[in-house]
Amino acid sequence: MLIDWHVHINDPKFIGKPWWPVPVPMTMEDALEAHELAGLDRTVISNAVHYIRHMTSTKDVVAAIESSNRHLAKCRDQHPDKFVAMATCVPNGGDEFLKELERAVKQDDARAVIINSSHHGHYPDEDAARPFFKLVTDLDIPVFIHPGDATTPAMKDYRLASSIGRPADNCLSLARLIVRGIFEQFPTVKIVGSHLGGGICEVIGRMDYAYELLDFSAFLGPYEPMLIKHAPSHYLKMFYFDSACYAAPAAECCLKTVGEDHFLFGTDSPPMVPLKMKGLKMMDQIGMTPAQRGKVMGGNAARLLKLN
């Protein structure tokens, strides 16, 4: 079973200024074409809703997300043997967002939920997001964490907001979930970090010594209240990560860090349409046994999405 975990389709309602520049490479047609090109069994479609950053009222954001959820369900209904749909949610947005998520899962058969690593400066480890994690645990659906648009003026040129800023925000978001005890409070939650976790596998050693050398490293700042019982790397291995990175040594580092049961093939294509085959071929360069390959290329995703 060959499953691409990481493919985006945009809601056609939000195309053009200020939502998304035209042409948008994230259409159902693009996703279908890429699906056929790579010879996939399933494409998991999601919408990272970058455009909600332009919205200020909760009502508008809820409506936009419902519209996106319905659109992706419709795409899936047209191609039920090819697409699996994710819903989108804002985890700290409040009850209306949770109601819409529950609807998308129960009525529209969304099999997972995508959230942004941060939205308007709010991160999913905040207390306001705990009801979200309670809900996804009850629904038993995986949470896909994907970069939003946190950026800083120092990365405004040469696409660095995308190349560096997005993974950095994802990495921070995952690190915050660890130290703020999300896996202690919700030990069964399944969280998938996009893009190898955005660099967290390279800095996990720093997180570990900051925890292990608790008193000695007092100069690094406080670590209170203590919300975890193990080193951060223990919790890192509870995450799942997708392979969208287009650099084999980086993918291998991630695989070695979390193991073959927690690594998922993903391409981020669309939107990166020309890179679909590069993303697929990269998986041949990271030294997996056939059994490992079976898990990474689709088995793990099928299990998470309950595809039988």
Add this chain to the structure above:
Amino acid sequence: MIIEWHTHIYPPEEAADEPSLDGKIGPSWEGRCPMTLENVLAAHQRCNIDVTVFSNAAHYMRGKAPAEELKAVQRWSDYAAEIQEQHKGKFFGFATMLPCGGPAFIKETERAIRQLGLKGVLIHSSHKGHYPDDDEARPFWELMQDLGVPVFIHPPHVGFGEERMKEYRLASSIGRPADLCLALSRLIVRGVLEDFPRAAIVASHGGGGICEVIGRMNYAYELQDECYFLGSYAPIKIKHEPGHYLKRMYFDTVSYHPPAAQLVVDTVGPDHVLYGSDAPPLTSLKPRAIKLVEGLRVSDDDREKIFWRNAAKLLKLDVQGVG
């Protein structure tokens, strides 16, 4: 043989009294600063290191008023030269410099290398919002090419996004490497490696995550028009994809996570990786840093390069068998 690339010493008065973590509030060293000459010496002996390169990450620079900055780096140059002289042939010191600081800092860099004989220069990945690819730093890079000594890029106390990583030491665990990664990526796309091809740039901490995101930088460059939605890439200052320039840099192994160090070796090759521990300050972890290099998936020859040959070349050390 082992050359330790990454260990820090503070001048005694800074070790005694760094005002605070963020320049305003928080605990001071309270007599527990691990970055002392005595601690570095003890770690050097305990772990059977042959040559220790010591530098000063000078996190206190962010708390200095502009008028105090030059004095602070001069003080360190003098102290570093003193240590180097006391422990000749065993300890080699780096100056600490602000590359965007202007003519006075250029002059001080020349003094530190030409007169005092220091072996390289540590710069921060950013200092008060200035990055080493800024136009103000170009005279610095010209000078570094002339001097022919390595530039060691290291995070400052904290870079961007501090307000989002206040708790649980995340400013150190996540913020510092992220700022380093950003600085290296900026050096690449803004053409510093293109314009100053002879500059030897060594990144601390395995580059702070850049080997994990280099694929993103490559496609943002390669798919110029197709990725129009990622933003502008003008004016183009490079002739190759970013990964090409990444391989021109050197990286130390400080990561405390074997797959991360292996990633760096697999990305840039064993000729561009240097053993380092960041101990002191992480004094008790030094044996673990050595063990990490012993466990890398490389040939014995390449392991020797990582443990000392690459560093000896960069430092132009007159060690038998080097060169």
